Each structure stands twice: as structure tokens, then as C-alpha cells.
Amino acid sequence: MDVGGRPIDAFGAKATKLLQECADTYDGLTTPLLSVDDALLDRRDVKKQTMNSVAAKVRGLFNEQLAIVERETVARFKKDMLRAFKVDRNTGVQLPVAEGDEPMAICERAMAR
Numbered sequence: 001m002d003v004g005g006r007p008i009d010a011f012g013a014k015a016t017k018l019l020q021e022c023a024d025t026y027d028g029l030t031t032p033l034l035s036v037d038d039a040l041l042d043r044r045d046v047k048k049q050t051m052n053s054v055a056a057k058v059r060g061l062f063n064e065q066l067a068i069v070e071r072e073t074v075a076r077f078k079k080d081m082l083r084a085f086k087v088d089r090n091t092g093v094q095l096p097v098a099e100g101d102e103p104m105a106i107c108e109r110a111m112a113r
Helices: 011-035 037-084 103-112
Strands: none
Touching: 011 037
């Protein structure tokens, strides 16, 4: 599943709503089967299988979301660290640090974001 490489705003709330809507829709569509005794057991089993399948897809999307956020965070942290320690991105050589420019303060600000 591809979410376009970008985080989905309010993913948890949207995923919860999707799972609830799926369960409600399933219940609504299969309610007529409640009058048939054997169908009741099958209905419960199929609902469990269906919900497990949907939950597995949501977990996959959640893992994608985590990977996207991790990549973005690492990239931002690396950029902030290079800036904090005045490292040239092309050469990797540390540049002279201006007086009063404290790398640890820059790192702390980067971590606070």
C-alpha cells in the first residue's frame, strides 16, 4: 500500500473511524441472517475474518506512516546537526564556528521540535 510518501493527518482517528464503519456496515448488511441459527455462527466467523483483514491493512498503513515520519525526522536531524557543527554538506569538512554559536544549543532546539 502506498500513501504517496507523505504522512496522513489524523491517521489514528481516521483508521479508528474506518474500522468502526466497516464493523457497522457488516452488521447492517448481515442483520437479516440473525433469524437463521446456522448463519449466526458463520456471520460471526466471517465478521472476525473480515475485521482481521481490514485491521491488518490498517496496521500496514500505520507502519508506512511510521517509516515516513522516521525518514523525515532523521533527515531533519541530520540537516540540523550539520548546521550545528558547521559541516560542509559537500565535503564533510568542519568549518570554523563563529564565537557565540553553540552547537549544543542548536542540537537542543532541533530535538525539541
